Protein backbone atom coordinates (compact mmCIF):
# COMPACT_ATOMS: atom_id res chain seq x y z
CA UNK A 1 0.00 0.00 0.00
CA UNK A 2 1.40 3.32 -0.98
CA UNK A 3 1.76 6.30 1.21
CA UNK A 4 -0.82 8.28 -0.71
CA UNK A 5 -3.62 6.07 0.57
CA UNK A 6 -2.77 7.13 4.10
CA UNK A 7 -2.67 10.72 2.96
CA UNK A 8 -6.09 10.31 1.38
CA UNK A 9 -7.49 9.15 4.70
CA UNK A 10 -6.01 12.20 6.41
CA UNK A 11 -7.62 14.42 3.81
CA UNK A 12 -11.00 12.78 3.90
CA UNK A 13 -11.30 13.38 7.62
CA UNK A 14 -11.08 17.08 6.81
CA UNK A 15 -12.91 17.22 3.52
CA UNK A 16 -15.56 16.82 2.23
CA UNK A 17 -16.80 15.43 5.54
CA UNK A 18 -15.48 18.74 6.88
CA UNK A 19 -18.99 20.16 7.03
CA UNK A 20 -19.74 17.78 9.87
CA UNK A 21 -16.23 17.30 11.25
CA UNK A 22 -13.25 19.63 11.36
CA UNK A 23 -14.41 22.83 9.73
CA UNK A 24 -11.71 25.35 9.18
CA UNK A 25 -12.13 28.90 10.40
CA UNK A 26 -12.57 29.94 6.76
CA UNK A 27 -15.47 27.55 6.27
CA UNK A 28 -17.11 28.59 9.53
CA UNK A 29 -16.91 32.25 8.65
CA UNK A 30 -18.33 31.72 5.15
CA UNK A 31 -21.18 29.63 6.57
CA UNK A 32 -21.88 32.30 9.18
CA UNK A 33 -22.09 34.89 6.40
CA UNK A 34 -25.06 33.04 4.91
CA UNK A 35 -27.22 34.32 7.78
CA UNK A 36 -27.13 37.72 6.05
CA UNK A 37 -29.13 36.27 3.17
CA UNK A 38 -32.30 35.22 4.93
CA UNK A 39 -35.05 36.76 2.76
CA UNK A 40 -35.99 40.18 4.11
CA UNK A 41 -37.30 43.53 2.93
CA UNK A 42 -35.17 46.28 4.45
CA UNK A 43 -36.71 49.73 4.83
CA UNK A 44 -33.84 51.99 3.78
CA UNK A 45 -35.90 55.21 3.91
CA UNK A 46 -39.62 55.97 4.19
CA UNK A 47 -40.15 55.28 0.47
CA UNK A 48 -37.17 53.03 -0.27
CA UNK A 49 -37.23 49.27 0.25
CA UNK A 50 -34.53 46.72 -0.57
CA UNK A 51 -35.09 42.99 -0.98
CA UNK A 52 -32.23 40.89 0.36
CA UNK A 53 -31.92 37.12 0.17
CA UNK A 54 -34.60 36.58 -2.45
CA UNK A 55 -32.12 36.59 -5.30
CA UNK A 56 -28.37 36.66 -5.83
CA UNK A 57 -28.40 40.47 -6.07
CA UNK A 58 -30.14 43.12 -3.96
CA UNK A 59 -33.32 44.51 -5.55
CA UNK A 60 -34.87 47.83 -4.56
CA UNK A 61 -38.15 49.68 -4.89
CA UNK A 62 -38.52 53.46 -4.70
CA UNK A 63 -42.14 54.47 -4.06
CA UNK A 64 -43.29 57.61 -5.87
CA UNK A 65 -46.60 59.49 -6.00
CA UNK A 66 -48.31 57.34 -8.59
CA UNK A 67 -45.92 54.50 -9.28
CA UNK A 68 -42.76 52.69 -8.22
CA UNK A 69 -39.24 52.57 -9.61
CA UNK A 70 -37.29 49.29 -9.48
CA UNK A 71 -33.50 49.40 -9.14
CA UNK A 72 -31.96 46.10 -10.38
CA UNK A 73 -34.75 43.55 -10.91
CA UNK A 74 -32.34 40.67 -10.22
CA UNK A 75 -31.09 37.43 -11.65
CA UNK A 76 -34.08 35.46 -12.85
CA UNK A 77 -37.80 35.84 -13.38
CA UNK A 78 -39.09 33.41 -10.74
CA UNK A 79 -37.04 35.06 -7.99
CA UNK A 80 -37.98 38.53 -9.21
CA UNK A 81 -41.66 37.54 -9.07
CA UNK A 82 -41.24 36.71 -5.39
CA UNK A 83 -39.63 40.10 -4.85
CA UNK A 84 -42.50 41.75 -6.69
CA UNK A 85 -45.03 39.95 -4.47
CA UNK A 86 -43.18 41.15 -1.36
CA UNK A 87 -43.07 44.72 -2.70
CA UNK A 88 -46.81 44.59 -3.48
CA UNK A 89 -47.49 44.03 0.21
CA UNK A 90 -46.01 47.49 0.75
CA UNK A 91 -47.78 49.26 -2.12
CA UNK A 92 -49.97 48.35 -5.07
CA UNK A 93 -48.76 51.27 -7.19
CA UNK A 94 -47.71 50.18 -10.69
CA UNK A 95 -44.11 49.90 -11.89
CA UNK A 96 -43.33 53.00 -13.94
CA UNK A 97 -39.55 52.64 -14.32
CA UNK A 98 -36.71 50.15 -14.00
CA UNK A 99 -33.09 51.20 -13.55
CA UNK A 100 -30.18 48.89 -14.36
CA UNK A 101 -27.06 49.80 -12.39
CA UNK A 102 -25.05 47.84 -15.00
CA UNK A 103 -25.42 45.15 -17.64
CA UNK A 104 -24.65 42.00 -15.63
CA UNK A 105 -27.32 39.33 -15.82
CA UNK A 106 -27.64 38.94 -12.06
CA UNK A 107 -29.06 42.47 -11.96
CA UNK A 108 -31.09 42.55 -15.19
CA UNK A 109 -32.44 39.12 -16.13
CA UNK A 110 -35.34 39.35 -13.66
CA UNK A 111 -36.81 42.38 -15.45
CA UNK A 112 -39.70 40.51 -17.17
CA UNK A 113 -41.25 40.06 -13.71
CA UNK A 114 -41.69 43.85 -13.48
CA UNK A 115 -41.98 44.86 -17.13
CA UNK A 116 -45.10 44.92 -19.28
CA UNK A 117 -45.10 45.61 -22.99
CA UNK A 118 -46.97 48.73 -24.00
CA UNK A 119 -47.32 50.03 -20.44
CA UNK A 120 -44.87 52.90 -21.02
CA UNK A 121 -42.40 51.63 -18.43
CA UNK A 122 -39.07 53.44 -18.72
CA UNK A 123 -35.99 51.19 -18.54
CA UNK A 124 -32.87 53.21 -17.79
CA UNK A 125 -29.19 52.37 -18.24
CA UNK A 126 -26.03 54.06 -19.46
CA UNK A 127 -25.43 54.34 -23.19
CA UNK A 128 -22.53 51.85 -22.98
CA UNK A 129 -24.84 49.30 -21.36
CA UNK A 130 -23.48 45.77 -21.82
CA UNK A 131 -19.94 46.92 -22.69
CA UNK A 132 -18.23 44.17 -20.73
CA UNK A 133 -20.14 41.39 -22.47
CA UNK A 134 -19.43 42.95 -25.86
CA UNK A 135 -15.69 43.15 -25.15
CA UNK A 136 -15.53 39.54 -23.96
CA UNK A 137 -17.42 38.37 -27.05
CA UNK A 138 -15.05 40.35 -29.29
CA UNK A 139 -12.13 38.51 -27.66
CA UNK A 140 -13.75 35.18 -28.54
CA UNK A 141 -14.28 34.39 -24.85
CA UNK A 142 -18.08 34.60 -24.69
CA UNK A 143 -19.28 32.54 -21.75
CA UNK A 144 -15.84 32.84 -20.16
CA UNK A 145 -12.86 30.54 -19.94
CA UNK A 146 -13.37 29.40 -16.33
CA UNK A 147 -16.50 31.00 -14.85
CA UNK A 148 -17.94 27.76 -13.51
CA UNK A 149 -15.01 26.82 -11.32
CA UNK A 150 -14.77 30.19 -9.62
CA UNK A 151 -18.48 30.47 -8.82
CA UNK A 152 -18.75 26.89 -7.61
CA UNK A 153 -21.45 25.82 -10.07
CA UNK A 154 -19.78 22.45 -10.61
CA UNK A 155 -18.88 21.50 -7.03
CA UNK A 156 -20.41 18.57 -5.20
CA UNK A 157 -23.46 19.58 -3.13
CA UNK A 158 -21.57 19.32 0.19
CA UNK A 159 -18.74 21.47 -1.20
CA UNK A 160 -21.02 24.38 -2.10
CA UNK A 161 -21.13 26.48 1.00
CA UNK A 162 -21.62 29.96 -0.39
CA UNK A 163 -19.97 32.76 -2.27
CA UNK A 164 -19.69 35.26 0.58
CA UNK A 165 -21.76 38.05 -0.93
CA UNK A 166 -24.95 36.31 -2.06
CA UNK A 167 -27.49 33.66 -1.11
CA UNK A 168 -26.04 30.16 -0.73
CA UNK A 169 -26.14 28.09 -3.94
CA UNK A 170 -28.79 25.63 -2.77
CA UNK A 171 -31.28 28.51 -2.67
CA UNK A 172 -30.69 29.56 -6.28
CA UNK A 173 -33.57 27.85 -8.13
CA UNK A 174 -31.58 27.13 -11.29
CA UNK A 175 -28.83 25.39 -9.36
CA UNK A 176 -26.35 27.97 -10.58
CA UNK A 177 -25.40 31.40 -9.43
CA UNK A 178 -23.56 34.38 -10.68
CA UNK A 179 -22.53 37.46 -8.83
CA UNK A 180 -20.55 39.69 -11.11
CA UNK A 181 -21.56 38.64 -14.56
CA UNK A 182 -19.77 35.30 -14.49
CA UNK A 183 -22.34 34.29 -17.04
CA UNK A 184 -24.55 36.63 -18.99
CA UNK A 185 -27.14 34.24 -20.38
CA UNK A 186 -30.73 34.74 -19.31
CA UNK A 187 -31.54 31.93 -16.88
CA UNK A 188 -34.33 29.61 -17.97
CA UNK A 189 -34.38 31.08 -21.47
CA UNK A 190 -36.29 34.17 -20.33
CA UNK A 191 -36.27 37.09 -22.70
CA UNK A 192 -34.17 40.10 -21.89
CA UNK A 193 -35.70 43.52 -21.38
CA UNK A 194 -33.48 46.04 -23.14
CA UNK A 195 -33.15 49.65 -21.93
CA UNK A 196 -35.70 52.06 -23.43
CA UNK A 197 -33.78 55.12 -22.19
CA UNK A 198 -30.01 55.60 -22.01
CA UNK A 199 -27.75 58.53 -21.24
CA UNK A 200 -24.19 59.36 -22.31
CA UNK A 201 -23.65 62.29 -19.94
CA UNK A 202 -21.77 62.03 -16.65
CA UNK A 203 -24.97 62.81 -14.77
CA UNK A 204 -28.64 63.29 -15.52
CA UNK A 205 -31.48 64.46 -13.29
CA UNK A 206 -34.90 62.88 -13.68
CA UNK A 207 -38.23 63.20 -12.01
CA UNK A 208 -40.17 59.95 -12.11
CA UNK A 209 -43.50 59.56 -10.27
CA UNK A 210 -42.65 62.75 -8.41
CA UNK A 211 -39.30 61.38 -7.14
CA UNK A 212 -36.14 63.36 -7.79
CA UNK A 213 -33.55 60.91 -9.11
CA UNK A 214 -30.01 61.42 -10.35
CA UNK A 215 -28.23 58.82 -12.44
CA UNK A 216 -24.45 59.20 -12.38
CA UNK A 217 -21.86 57.45 -14.56
CA UNK A 218 -19.63 55.41 -12.24
CA UNK A 219 -17.20 53.09 -14.04
CA UNK A 220 -15.66 50.54 -11.71
CA UNK A 221 -16.81 46.96 -11.46
CA UNK A 222 -17.91 47.42 -15.06
CA UNK A 223 -17.42 50.33 -17.45
CA UNK A 224 -21.21 50.64 -17.84
CA UNK A 225 -21.85 51.04 -14.10
CA UNK A 226 -23.96 53.89 -12.72
CA UNK A 227 -25.10 54.91 -9.30
CA UNK A 228 -28.57 56.12 -8.40
CA UNK A 229 -28.73 59.12 -6.08
CA UNK A 230 -31.88 60.25 -4.28
CA UNK A 231 -31.00 63.73 -2.95
CA UNK A 232 -34.22 64.06 -0.92
CA UNK A 233 -33.79 60.76 0.93
CA UNK A 234 -29.96 60.87 0.76
CA UNK A 235 -29.84 57.29 -0.46
CA UNK A 236 -27.22 56.09 -2.93
CA UNK A 237 -27.57 52.81 -4.86
CA UNK A 238 -24.01 51.78 -5.71
CA UNK A 239 -24.63 48.82 -8.00
CA UNK A 240 -21.66 46.45 -7.79
CA UNK A 241 -19.20 49.23 -7.02
CA UNK A 242 -20.01 48.43 -3.43
CA UNK A 243 -20.98 45.36 -1.47
CA UNK A 244 -19.76 44.13 1.87
CA UNK A 245 -16.49 42.53 0.77
CA UNK A 246 -13.18 43.57 -0.67
CA UNK A 247 -14.17 44.65 -4.21
CA UNK A 248 -13.75 42.12 -6.99
CA UNK A 249 -11.20 44.17 -8.91
CA UNK A 250 -9.93 41.00 -10.55
CA UNK A 251 -12.44 38.20 -11.13
CA UNK A 252 -10.61 34.86 -11.23
CA UNK A 253 -12.57 33.88 -14.32
CA UNK A 254 -10.23 36.31 -16.04
CA UNK A 255 -12.45 37.92 -18.65
CA UNK A 256 -13.02 41.37 -17.16
CA UNK A 257 -10.76 44.44 -17.20
CA UNK A 258 -11.58 46.63 -14.25
CA UNK A 259 -9.89 49.96 -13.65
CA UNK A 260 -9.22 50.42 -9.94
CA UNK A 261 -8.50 54.12 -10.55
CA UNK A 262 -11.94 54.62 -12.13
CA UNK A 263 -13.47 52.59 -9.33
CA UNK A 264 -11.84 54.72 -6.62
CA UNK A 265 -13.07 57.89 -8.35
CA UNK A 266 -16.61 56.50 -8.48
CA UNK A 267 -16.57 55.63 -4.77
CA UNK A 268 -15.31 59.13 -4.06
CA UNK A 269 -18.06 60.63 -6.19
CA UNK A 270 -20.75 58.76 -4.21
CA UNK A 271 -19.10 59.87 -1.00
CA UNK A 272 -19.17 63.48 -2.16
CA UNK A 273 -22.98 63.33 -2.41
CA UNK A 274 -22.97 63.09 1.40
CA UNK A 275 -25.37 60.12 1.55
CA UNK A 276 -26.91 58.73 4.71
CA UNK A 277 -27.65 55.26 3.38
CA UNK A 278 -25.76 53.04 0.95
CA UNK A 279 -27.46 50.22 -0.98
CA UNK A 280 -24.92 47.86 -2.53
CA UNK A 281 -25.44 45.46 -5.41
CA UNK A 282 -25.22 42.48 -3.04
CA UNK A 283 -25.35 42.14 0.77
CA UNK A 284 -27.48 44.20 3.18
CA UNK A 285 -27.68 48.03 2.95
CA UNK A 286 -25.47 50.19 5.15
CA UNK A 287 -27.86 52.40 7.07
CA UNK A 288 -26.85 55.77 8.48
CA UNK A 289 -23.09 55.31 8.01
CA UNK A 290 -22.72 55.64 4.24
CA UNK A 291 -20.05 58.36 4.25
CA UNK A 292 -17.90 56.52 6.80
CA UNK A 293 -18.16 53.25 4.86
CA UNK A 294 -17.42 54.87 1.49
CA UNK A 295 -14.49 56.77 2.97
CA UNK A 296 -12.95 53.58 4.34
CA UNK A 297 -13.64 51.72 1.11
CA UNK A 298 -12.01 54.45 -0.96
CA UNK A 299 -9.06 54.76 1.39
CA UNK A 300 -8.46 51.01 1.38
CA UNK A 301 -8.56 50.74 -2.42
CA UNK A 302 -6.35 53.79 -2.76
CA UNK A 303 -3.86 52.38 -0.23
CA UNK A 304 -3.52 49.10 -2.14
CA UNK A 305 -3.24 50.92 -5.46
CA UNK A 306 -0.66 53.43 -4.27
CA UNK A 307 1.50 50.87 -2.47
CA UNK A 308 1.45 48.60 -5.53
CA UNK A 309 2.60 51.38 -7.84
CA UNK A 310 5.15 52.69 -5.36
CA UNK A 311 6.61 49.23 -4.79
CA UNK A 312 6.66 48.44 -8.50
CA UNK A 313 8.82 51.51 -9.00
CA UNK A 314 11.27 49.94 -6.54
CA UNK A 315 11.52 46.74 -8.59
CA UNK A 316 9.28 44.75 -6.26
CA UNK A 317 7.65 41.76 -7.94
CA UNK A 318 3.91 41.04 -7.58
CA UNK A 319 4.68 38.36 -4.96
CA UNK A 320 6.52 40.95 -2.88
CA UNK A 321 3.91 43.62 -3.51
CA UNK A 322 1.14 41.46 -2.04
CA UNK A 323 2.90 41.79 1.32
CA UNK A 324 3.92 45.38 0.78
CA UNK A 325 0.35 46.50 -0.02
CA UNK A 326 -1.32 44.80 2.99
CA UNK A 327 -3.94 47.05 4.59
CA UNK A 328 -3.20 48.94 7.79
CA UNK A 329 -4.99 47.43 10.79
CA UNK A 330 -7.79 50.00 11.08
CA UNK A 331 -8.94 49.03 7.57
CA UNK A 332 -7.96 45.37 7.62
CA UNK A 333 -10.25 44.74 10.59
CA UNK A 334 -13.42 45.99 8.86
CA UNK A 335 -15.74 43.12 7.95
CA UNK A 336 -17.00 44.95 4.84
CA UNK A 337 -13.43 45.00 3.52
CA UNK A 338 -12.77 41.30 4.23
CA UNK A 339 -11.91 39.06 1.28
CA UNK A 340 -15.25 37.25 1.01
CA UNK A 341 -15.41 37.76 -2.75
CA UNK A 342 -12.66 40.01 -4.10
CA UNK A 343 -9.11 39.62 -2.81
CA UNK A 344 -6.31 42.04 -2.07
CA UNK A 345 -3.71 39.65 -3.49
CA UNK A 346 -5.70 39.43 -6.71
CA UNK A 347 -6.07 43.20 -6.83
CA UNK A 348 -2.35 43.83 -6.39
CA UNK A 349 -1.44 41.35 -9.11
CA UNK A 350 -4.07 42.79 -11.44
CA UNK A 351 -2.91 46.37 -10.98
CA UNK A 352 0.59 45.20 -11.79
CA UNK A 353 -0.55 43.19 -14.81
CA UNK A 354 -2.68 46.00 -16.23
CA UNK A 355 -0.07 48.71 -15.75
CA UNK A 356 3.21 46.80 -16.26
CA UNK A 357 2.15 43.63 -18.06
CA UNK A 358 3.26 40.05 -17.48
CA UNK A 359 6.97 40.73 -16.91
CA UNK A 360 7.61 41.10 -13.19
CA UNK A 361 11.19 42.39 -13.46
CA UNK A 362 12.83 39.11 -12.43
CA UNK A 363 15.47 38.32 -15.07
CA UNK A 364 14.98 34.58 -14.55
CA UNK A 365 11.51 35.06 -15.99
CA UNK A 366 13.17 36.06 -19.24
CA UNK A 367 14.84 32.65 -19.32
CA UNK A 368 12.19 30.28 -18.09
CA UNK A 369 12.59 26.54 -18.38
CA UNK A 370 9.72 24.23 -19.26
CA UNK A 371 7.65 22.94 -16.32
CA UNK A 372 9.01 19.45 -16.96
CA UNK A 373 12.61 20.66 -16.79
CA UNK A 374 11.91 22.54 -13.54
CA UNK A 375 10.36 19.42 -12.01
CA UNK A 376 13.33 17.32 -13.06
CA UNK A 377 15.65 19.80 -11.31
CA UNK A 378 13.50 19.49 -8.18
CA UNK A 379 13.69 15.69 -8.30
CA UNK A 380 17.46 15.79 -8.81
CA UNK A 381 17.79 18.05 -5.80
CA UNK A 382 15.67 15.71 -3.68
CA UNK A 383 17.81 12.73 -4.67
CA UNK A 384 15.44 11.34 -7.29
CA UNK A 385 11.75 11.30 -8.03
CA UNK A 386 11.04 8.52 -5.50
CA UNK A 387 12.56 10.62 -2.76
CA UNK A 388 10.52 13.62 -3.90
CA UNK A 389 7.38 11.48 -3.78
CA UNK A 390 8.16 10.36 -0.21
CA UNK A 391 8.66 13.98 0.83
CA UNK A 392 5.34 14.96 -0.75
CA UNK A 393 3.52 12.30 1.24
CA UNK A 394 5.29 13.29 4.42
CA UNK A 395 4.21 16.90 3.91
CA UNK A 396 0.60 15.76 3.63
CA UNK A 397 0.86 13.65 6.77
CA UNK A 398 2.57 16.46 8.64
CA UNK A 399 -0.28 18.89 8.05
CA UNK A 400 1.30 20.83 5.19
CA UNK A 401 -1.15 20.27 2.32
CA UNK A 402 0.13 23.25 0.31
CA UNK A 403 3.66 21.86 0.45
CA UNK A 404 2.33 18.42 -0.47
CA UNK A 405 0.46 19.85 -3.48
CA UNK A 406 3.54 21.68 -4.73
CA UNK A 407 5.74 18.58 -4.45
CA UNK A 408 3.08 16.24 -5.84
CA UNK A 409 2.75 18.48 -8.89
CA UNK A 410 6.41 17.88 -9.74
CA UNK A 411 5.95 14.12 -9.39
CA UNK A 412 2.80 14.31 -11.52
CA UNK A 413 4.72 15.93 -14.34
CA UNK A 414 7.49 13.36 -14.16
CA UNK A 415 5.08 10.42 -13.91
CA UNK A 416 2.05 11.53 -15.94
CA UNK A 417 0.57 8.02 -16.19
CA UNK A 418 0.77 7.33 -12.45
CA UNK A 419 -2.55 8.02 -10.67
CA UNK A 420 -0.96 8.32 -7.22
CA UNK A 421 0.68 11.77 -7.41
CA UNK A 422 -2.45 13.08 -9.11
CA UNK A 423 -4.58 11.72 -6.28
CA UNK A 424 -2.25 13.14 -3.63
CA UNK A 425 -2.44 16.55 -5.26
CA UNK A 426 -6.25 16.23 -5.37
CA UNK A 427 -6.35 15.38 -1.65
CA UNK A 428 -3.97 18.20 -0.78
CA UNK A 429 -5.86 20.82 -2.79
CA UNK A 430 -9.15 19.71 -1.22
CA UNK A 431 -7.72 20.62 2.18
CA UNK A 432 -6.10 23.83 0.92
CA UNK A 433 -9.44 24.86 -0.63
CA UNK A 434 -11.42 24.05 2.49
CA UNK A 435 -9.12 26.36 4.44
CA UNK A 436 -9.42 29.20 1.94
CA UNK A 437 -11.62 32.11 2.97
CA UNK A 438 -11.91 33.93 -0.37
CA UNK A 439 -14.90 32.18 -1.95
CA UNK A 440 -13.90 32.23 -5.64
CA UNK A 441 -10.35 31.02 -4.83
CA UNK A 442 -11.81 28.33 -2.61
CA UNK A 443 -14.25 27.21 -5.30
CA UNK A 444 -11.59 27.11 -7.98
CA UNK A 445 -9.17 25.16 -5.81
CA UNK A 446 -11.79 22.57 -4.85
CA UNK A 447 -13.08 22.27 -8.42
CA UNK A 448 -9.51 21.67 -9.60
CA UNK A 449 -9.08 19.04 -6.89
CA UNK A 450 -12.24 17.28 -8.09
CA UNK A 451 -10.91 17.31 -11.65
CA UNK A 452 -7.57 15.79 -10.61
CA UNK A 453 -9.41 13.12 -8.63
CA UNK A 454 -11.48 12.17 -11.67
CA UNK A 455 -8.34 12.04 -13.83
CA UNK A 456 -6.55 9.89 -11.26
CA UNK A 457 -9.49 7.49 -11.06
CA UNK A 458 -9.49 7.20 -14.86
CA UNK A 459 -5.80 6.23 -14.74
CA UNK A 460 -6.22 3.56 -12.06
Ligand SMILES: [Zn+2]
Pocket residue numbers: 057104106107179180181240281282
Ligand atom coordinates in the same frame (compact mmCIF):
# COMPACT_ATOMS: atom_id res chain seq x y z
ZN1 LIG B 1 -23.75 41.69 -9.19
